[in-house]
Every structure is written in structure tokens, then in C-alpha cells.
Amino acid sequence: MKKQLYVLQDILGTNQKIAREIKAACEDKGVLVLNLMSSPGAGKTALLEKLAERLKNRYKIAVIEGDIETERDAERIRAKGVPAWQITTGGACHLEAKMIARILPLVEADIDFLFIENVGNLVCPASYELGERIRVVLLSTPEGDDKPKKYPKAFSTADVLVLSKADLLPYLPFDLERAKKEALDLNPRLRIFVLSALTGEGLDDFIDFLVDARSALSPADA
Amino acid sequence: MKKQLYVLQDILGTNQKIAREIKAACEDKGVLVLNLMSSPGAGKTALLEKLAERLKNRYKIAVIEGDIETERDAERIRAKGVPAWQITTGGACHLEAKMIARILPLVEADIDFLFIENVGNLVCPASYELGERIRVVLLSTPEGDDKPKKYPKAFSTADVLVLSKADLLPYLPFDLERAKKEALDLNPRLRIFVLSALTGEGLDDFIDFLVDARSALSPADA
Numbered sequence: 517m518k519k520q521l522y523v524l525q526d527i528l529g530t531n532q533k534i535a536r537e538i539k540a541a542c543e544d545k546g547v548l549v550l551n552l553m554s555s556p557g558a559g560k561t562a563l564l565e566k567l568a569e570r571l572k573n574r575y576k577i578a579v580i581e582g583d584i585e586t587e588r589d590a591e592r593i594r595a596k597g598v599p600a601w602q603i604t605t606g607g608a609c610h611l612e613a614k615m616i617a618r619i620l621p622l623v624e625a626d627i628d629f630l631f632i633e634n635v636g637n638l639v640c641p642a643s644y645e646l647g648e649r650i651r652v653v654l655l656s657t658p659e660g661d662d663k664p665k666k667y668p669k670a671f672s673t674a675d676v677l678v679l680s681k682a683d684l685l686p687y688l689p690f691d692l693e694r695a696k697k698e699a700l701d702l703n704p705r706l707r708i709f710v711l712s713a714l715t716g717e718g719l720d721d722f723i724d725f726l727v728d729a730r731s732a733l734s735p736a737d738a
Numbered sequence: 739m740k741k742q743l744y745v746l747q748d749i750l751g752t753n754q755k756i757a758r759e760i761k762a763a764c765e766d767k768g769v770l771v772l773n774l775m776s777s778p779g780a781g782k783t784a785l786l787e788k789l790a791e792r793l794k795n796r797y798k799i800a801v802i803e804g805d806i807e808t809e810r811d812a813e814r815i816r817a818k819g820v821p822a823w824q825i826t827t828g829g830a831c832h833l834e835a836k837m838i839a840r841i842l843p844l845v846e847a848d849i850d851f852l853f854i855e856n857v858g859n860l861v862c863p864a865s866y867e868l869g870e871r872i873r874v875v876l877l878s879t880p881e882g883d884d885k886p887k888k889y890p891k892a893f894s895t896a897d898v899l900v901l902s903k904a905d906l907l908p909y910l911p912f913d914l915e916r917a918k919k920e921a922l923d924l925n926p927r928l929r930i931f932v933l934s935a936l937t938g939e940g941l942d943d944f945i946d947f948l949v950d951a952r953s954a955l956s957p958a959d960a
Contacts, residue, residue: 555777556860556889557881584861586888607891609831609861636889638778639806639831639859658880658903659779666808667778667858669829681880687909689936714911 531644534613538620538647542630548730549630551648553670556636558656559680561589562713564631568596570723575628575730580619582611582635589633599623610634610641628730642669650729656681657688661695664702672702676709678722683712753866756835760842760869764852770952771852773870775892778858780878781902783811784935786853790818792945797850797952802841804833804857811855821845832856832863850952864891872951878903879910883917886924894924898931900944905934 542549552560564579571577579600581589590602601619603611611634623630632648634641653674655663658681664671671677677699679692692710699706707725711718764771774782786801793799801822803811812824823841825833833856845852854870856863875896877885880903886893893899899921901914914932921928929947933940 555779555858555881556885557777557878583888585890588884588888607861609859635861636777637831637859637861639857640862656779656880658878658906659777662810663778666805666810668807684880684906684909687906 531613534617535645535647538613538616539649542647543649543733545625546733547627547630548650548733549632549648550650550652551632551634551646552652552654553634553641554636554654555638555659558654558659559713560633560654561592563654563678563680564633565592565596566713566716566719567631567723568593568598570719571629572596572598576624576626577629577631578623578627580616580630580632582633584635605635609637610644611646612644613646616646629726638667638670642673650675652676652678654678654680655695657684657690661691661698664695664698668702671699674703674706676707679708679710681712682710682717683715753835756839757867757869760835760838761871764869765871765955767847768955769849769852770872770955771854771870772872772874773854773856773868774874774876775856775860775863776858776876776878777860777881780876780881781935782855782876783814785876785900785902786815786855787818788935788938788941789853789945790815790820792941793851794818794820798846798848799851799853800845800849802838802852802854804855806857827857831859832866833868834866835868838868851948860889860892864895872897874898874900876900876902877917879906879912883913883920886917886920890924893921896925896928898929901930901932903934904932904939905937
């Protein structure tokens with residue numbers, strides 16, 4: 517029987533306590549956990565589809581999808597040959613660590629990357645750690661370069677900013693330098709990637725970053 | 739001294755009770771109140787800028803802007819010569835009727851249109867009536883045609899769907915008929931407008947609709 521990822525879930529525990537248990541359990545096993553947050557339609561699933569295509573032959577990956585309703589995003593990931601679990605919150609506007617803890621026993625322990633796609637919402641998810649080592653916020657170029665200071669928590673708590681849908685830049689009044697500066701003013705330690713899941717532009721750099729971050733974990737069982 | 743819009747605010751009242759008081763007070767005065775909801779960056783403010791330009795010479799309009807942080811959106815509206823009040827929620831992910839009730843005494847009573855731009859969030863604002871007669875949900879084409887069923891409450895509770903940023907359609911994998919059908923499946927009474935605030939495409943029809951809806955009110959003091 518395959519080993520699974522277990523977390524002792526204290527149902528009375530706070531979100532942060534459960535998140536820390538998830539983080540410790542995953543990192544002990546060498547699993548890099550990422551939490552992807554953004555507005556609806558910023559391209560989280562499209563990015564994960566591309567990452568699945570590019571990573572799945574070299575690494576074992578798994579995806580947890582969060583949505584208010586529908587299994588659509590998990591189905592898109594499974595269509596790429598990658599295991600995916602859909603959490604439908606039935607109205608709740610963000611994922612919580614206890615929801616992740618319920619899925620973890622279903623996830624094989626020897627994976628390299630666990631991507632968690634949060635509910636599309638640039639506000640509420642920022643308040644809930646899910647056990648991630650790396651928090652990624654996506655800002656799609658059509659949303660506008662003025663968003664970081666209007667939705668500061670998502671940007672100030674993230675480790676990585678992905679400026680997505682870069683292929684649309686020629687058609688948009690989007691100032692790339694303004695967006696970067698505004699995000700860095702809020703959070704000087706942000707790593708920023710400009711990419712397009714549609715054309716593949718910028719993906720290599722982001723994948724190199726993910727692979728390095730995975731390597732920096734020292735799994736107890738490696 | 740000019741007459742102002744007052745609502746007797748019961749601070750212990752529920753949101754819906756306050757919202758109904760706002761609705762009654764405004765409609766008695768012939769003020770058409772609209773609540774605009776969408777994801778961040780779907781073009782609510784850009785649409786209001788265009789409406790301000792096109793309506794302000796024929797009608798009196800006012801705008802209440804909701805954001806987590808910054809006065810930016812109100813400043814954009816004021817730059818069009820239209821009075822605007824900014825509510826910054828300081829973290830809260832939606833507007834509530836009591837916030838509107840606090841602003842109303844500052845708004846002249848003889849206006850024709852009061853536009854309320856909600857916090858950019860396709861989830862939480864749908865649960866809070868603000869006193870609007872018409873609830874407008876915007877879905878921008880870059881967000882994708884699969885959003886209505888993933889964020890059903892915003893679409894099922896709206897009166898009007900604006901498919902915004904239509905100018906980007908040639909560059910996007912967005913199926914207009916799929917988006918319309920999915921929204922209408924959730925809510926058959928939706929009025930749907932396809933428009934671009936950038937090019938002005940589709941704006942005339944939307945403005946005609948607004949003017950008709952305003953005329954359908956029978957103000958007590960007309």
C-alpha cells in the first residue's frame with residue numbers, strides 16, 4: 517500500500533495551527549506546497565495546465581482545486597494526466613487549512629509538488645494559510661496595473677507575483693513597470709514573473725524557480 | 739439649503755432592513771440606484787467613467803465607490819465632473835447597506851442616478867443588498883466564459899449582466915454564446931449587454947436601458 521500524506525487534524529484548532537501541521541508534514545516528505553491566489557479568471561488553472569504538461573514527466577505533481585461550485589478545474593487538470601481533487605466550498609469565498617487536511621490522506625506522499633488553487637478572489641483567501649511554503653498571487657494584465665494597492669493583503673503576504681496573460685499586453689493600457697513597482701512597494705521581497713500560459717512566454721523562468729525551490733527542501737526520506 | 743438623501747439607520751437592523759429603507763427612500767425621490775459587482779479589474783470604474791461622460795449633461799448622477807484601500811476610483815470619477823464618495827473597507831470584502839446609509843446624507847436628493855461600485859469580488863458582495871433597484875454584474879471577456887456557474891450567486895441574483903472588454907474578443911478564447919447561455923441557465927430574467935468602455939461599442943444600448951429604467955420610476959416629487 518502506498519504511503520499517503522497524513523495530518524493529525526485538530527478540528528478545534530485554528531486555521532494557522534492546522535496550516536503549520538500541513539506545512540511541516542509536507543516539507544518533511546519533500547513536498548513543495550504552493551497556494552495560488554487571484555481574481556476569478558486571472559489564469560490560475562491555465563497556468564497549472566501548462567505546469568502539468570511541463571513538469572509531469574520529470575516530477576510527481578498533484579493539484580487541489582478550490583471553487584464555489586463545479587468540478588471544472590479539477591477535470592481540466594486530470595485531462596493533463598495529473599491527479600486533482602476538487603473542493604467545492606458551496607459559497608465560501610476562500611479555502612481553509614482544514615479543507616486541505618481532509619484531502620491530504622488521499623494524496624500520495626512521494627509527490628514533489630502540491631499545487632493548491634484557491635477560490636478566485638483577491639481578498640479573502642489572503643487571510644488563510646493553507647500550509648504552503650510558497651504563496652503565489654497572480655495578477656492578469658487585463659485587470660489593470662493599479663490593483664496591488666487596492667488589494668494590498670494578497671500582494672503583501674505573497675512570495676511570488678505572476679503577471680499573467682502577458683500576450684495581451686499589446687492590446688491593453690497596462691504599465692508593467694507601474695504594476696511591478698506598486699507590488700514591490702508593498703512587499704520588497706516579492707519575486708516577480710511575467711508570463712503567458714497561452715504562448716508559453718516566461719514559463720521557463722517560472723519552472724526553473726519552482727524546481728530550485730523544490731530542491732531547496734531537504735526531504736527527511738530523500 | 740439643498741435637500742439631501744436621508745435614511746433612518748437602525749444600527750441594530752439587519753443589512754436587508756437597511757437596504758430596503760435605502761431603496762424606498764431613493765425610489766420615493768426618483769433616484770435610480772444601481773449596484774455594480776464584478777471581479778477586480780473587470781472594468782466597473784471604466785464603465786462608470788464612460789457613463790459619467792455620456793449622462794452628466796442630461797442627468798444628475800452620483801457615484802459611491804467601494805474599495806479595500808485607496809481613493810483612486812472616486813478620484814477617477816470626480817475627474818469626470820461627477821460627485822463621488824469613496825468607502826474604503828480596510829479589509830472587508832464587500833459593501834454593506836449601513837455603509838451606504840452613512841454616505842446618503844451627503845448626496846443631493848434630486849439626482850437621477852446613484853451608481854454604487856462594489857468592492858472587486860465576484861463572491862461576497864452578492865450576499866448583501868445595498869438598496870439597489872438594479873443589480874449589475876460585470877464579467878470581462880478575459881476572465882473566461884466559464885465563470886457564471888463557478889460563481890453562481892453573483893449571476894443568479896443580478897438583473898443585468900454586462901459582458902465587458904468586448905474589444906478584446908478577437909484575442910481571447912472566449913465563447914460569447916456559451917457565457918450568455920450559462921448565465922441565462924442560472925437566471926433566465928437576466929438582461930445582457932455586450933460592450934467595451936474603451937471603444938464605446940454597445941454603450942448606447944446600455945444607456946438607453948438605464949434611461950428607460952430611470953423613467954419607469956415614478957418619483958413622488960416629480
